[in-house]
Amino acid sequence: MAAPITIHLEFGGGAELLFSGVKKHHMTLPSQSQPWDMKQLLVWIQQNLLKERPELFVQGDSVRPGILVLINDADWELLGELDYQLQDKDNIVFISTLHGG
Amino acid sequence: MAQEVCSLKAQLREKEKEIADLKNKLAQLEKSHTSTLELRDRVTPLTPLKAKASLSNEDIMRYSRQLILPELGVQGQLNISKTSVLIVGCGGLGCPLAQYLAAAGIGHLGLLDYDEVELSNLHRQVLHGEDNLGQAKALSAACAVRRLNSTVECIPYHLQLSSENALQLIQQYDIVADCSDNVPTRYLVNDACVLSGKPLVSASALRMEGQLAVYNYHGGPCYRCLYPVPPPPETVTNCSDGGVLGVVPGIMGCFQALEVLKIASGQGSSCGQQLVIFDAQDARFRCIKLRPRQAGCVVCGENPSITHLADYESFCGSAATDKCRKLNLLSRDQRITVQDYKSVMDSTEPHLLLDVRPPVEVDICHLPCSVNIPLSSLEERKIEHLQLLQERIRQVKQQMAGDCLPPVYVICKMGNDSQKAVQVLENLSGSEVDSIMVKDISGGLMAWAKTIDPTFPQY
Numbered sequence: 001m002a003a004p005i006t007i008h009l010e011f012g013g014g015a016e017l018l019f020s021g022v023k024k025h026h027m028t029l030p031s032q033s034q035p036w037d038m039k040q041l042l043v044w045i046q047q048n049l050l051k052e053r054p055e056l057f058v059q060g061d062s063v064r065p066g067i068l069v070l071i072n073d074a075d076w077e078l079l080g081e082l083d084y085q086l087q088d089k090d091n092i093v094f095i096s097t098l099h100g101g
Numbered sequence: 102m103a104q105e106v107c108s109l110k111a112q113l114r115e116k117e118k119e120i121a122d123l124k125n126k127l128a129q130l131e132k133s134h135t136s137t138l139e140l141r142d143r144v145t146p147l148t149p150l151k152a153k154a155s156l157s158n159e160d161i162m163r164y165s166r167q168l169i170l171p172e173l174g175v176q177g178q179l180n181i182s183k184t185s186v187l188i189v190g191c192g193g194l195g196c197p198l199a200q201y202l203a204a205a206g207i208g209h210l211g212l213l214d215y216d217e218v219e220l221s222n223l224h225r226q227v228l229h230g231e232d233n234l235g236q237a238k239a240l241s242a243a244c245a246v247r248r249l250n251s252t253v254e255c256i257p258y259h260l261q262l263s264s265e266n267a268l269q270l271i272q273q274y275d276i277v278a279d280c281s282d283n284v285p286t287r288y289l290v291n292d293a294c295v296l297s298g299k300p301l302v303s304a305s306a307l308r309m310e311g312q313l314a315v316y317n318y319h320g321g322p323c324y325r326c327l328y329p330v331p332p333p334p335e336t337v338t339n340c341s342d343g344g345v346l347g348v349v350p351g352i353m354g355c356f357q358a359l360e361v362l363k364i365a366s367g368q369g370s371s372c373g374q375q376l377v378i379f380d381a382q383d384a385r386f387r388c389i390k391l392r393p394r395q396a397g398c399v400v401c402g403e404n405p406s407i408t409h410l411a412d413y414e415s416f417c418g419s420a421a422t423d424k425c426r427k428l429n430l431l432s433r434d435q436r437i438t439v440q441d442y443k444s445v446m447d448s449t450e451p452h453l454l455l456d457v458r459p460p461v462e463v464d465i466c467h468l469p470c471s472v473n474i475p476l477s478s479l480e481e482r483k484i485e486h487l488q489l490l491q492e493r494i495r496q497v498k499q500q501m502a503g504d505c506l507p508p509v510y511v512i513c514k515m516g517n518d519s520q521k522a523v524q525v526l527e528n529l530s531g532s533e534v535d536s537i538m539v540k541d542i543s544g545g546l547m548a549w550a551k552t553i554d555p556t557f558p559q560y
Contacts, residue, residue: 012380013310014338052481056336066332068376070389075327075376077392095378097328098305098312100340100423101194101282101350 013096036086177366184365185209187274191242193225193350194280201358214238215261225347264410267293279303282423285413291324311353311379321373326395339423451500506538516545
């Protein structure tokens, strides 16, 4: 069994509007047999935090196009994207791309 | 006496010649002045910059405060003076960017914008003034830049960047700055920069946030490496819908100027594989390490499938402007015009007028008898708002004779959100609230202001 972990979730660039406008969320993920990965985190967010219109946040098993995922201030592409295994106290940011000028 | 007359006549002839010469000189100067600021409506070849071998005394004095920086020095200044930069979009980002590049002594400054100056631009597009309303933004920006530094060669383009003209234009410049306001243009500029091998200093801003990165630079990613698939159009918010605090694009445009000047002077940008995120609310910059250039990228990868510019509006499913889209979600019998609603209002027929804008916009202006329930509350089915709705429907019903369904007219700013609200309300009708007859007021409050009540504020 993997012990519960606490993570810091952040939403920005407008993505926070899908979460009642709240940018920062301090969350505890329950213990489970396997370590938590990003794929499971997305499902967990959808079930526990995202109330309305999931299509504005997820597409298939990943985030929708136009949302960039950052793990501890690095592009998640550098860390294995959906397969990244979450560590206690990780900082995960979902940032919607801005287009205005 | 005769001698004096002769001498005076000779002096007069001389002075007249002098006046003619001066007039000539002035005319020539004025001609060259307007010709360099001639607004271009198509891409034409640039006259190449003459590389300066050394700085003039005037240059030395003008740039002295940056010249003595060891990071810049004489060579850095000379490098800046022979660099040409294309600014795509003379809005909230492009204005401060153009201002600082001109002040720093950039060589050529291409200023591109298809749009004209509007009153609602002035809070953030700081090169344009009240006198420039209605003028092409490219020209207004060029004139402002000219006042600041007449040695900078400005080329204003009043045109829409397109697949047909982008390559020809971008090939003529050393560095490109994306200050545009829409998704198709961002992909177009990126692809044109990759195909012509130019660094792209890109920024964006909305509400209280900004983002910046330098693409296609020293092994770093291009825009497509980061965003291979465009976002669904309904997830994209523009400044007129989402709002923006003017100083936020101001800060991001200044940041772009910094990175352009670092590249131009030879120091190099530090944002080639880095995304800078600015949160104005928390007064915080965050620097994110990005992925490198992606081998599988369709434009800058090892086997690119994009070798020429295609149709970016259809790729992104949206138009290459930041003008608001007009949704058409409802059938004709679900919508009424503002004139129709005016008759309803005048007839004192019992009805409910539901304003579905966010409260912050209702504070700006609203129609007297409207009830405000934001679209988001309807979508989330917020209990207190559904109760309010039900209560108001009952009140209308009490005023009505017979078994007619109580009419609910829905209004918002432009007539997009109100259509979505009508769809939500039709689902609620007869289940979560009493049965109603619900209709959208087409074109919203802005149509009301334009055609019914000219004293109603527009925003």
